[in-house]
């Protein structure tokens with residue numbers, strides 16, 4: 004399971020919900036759609052998603068999809084949350 008900073012803050016596992024790179028609230032939408040830290044990974048992810056979803060993408064379609072191909076593309080989120 005992937006957890007955003009906003010969720011980890013809410014359950015007391017992080018001291019702040021703010022993204023360490025952008026200083027914005029770190030919810031899933033920020034990580035997937037905006038965060039400067041993941042611009043390269045986002046480009047790679049979106050290039051793959053064009054095969055499966057109509058553009059423009061909505062982050063909830065990406066995060067909550069059960070499509071196995073999407074999960075491969077989420078590697079940057081998994082790496083981020085385990086660091």
Ligand SMILES: [Zn+2]
Pocket residue numbers: 022023024025026027033037038039040
């Ligand atoms: Zn950020």
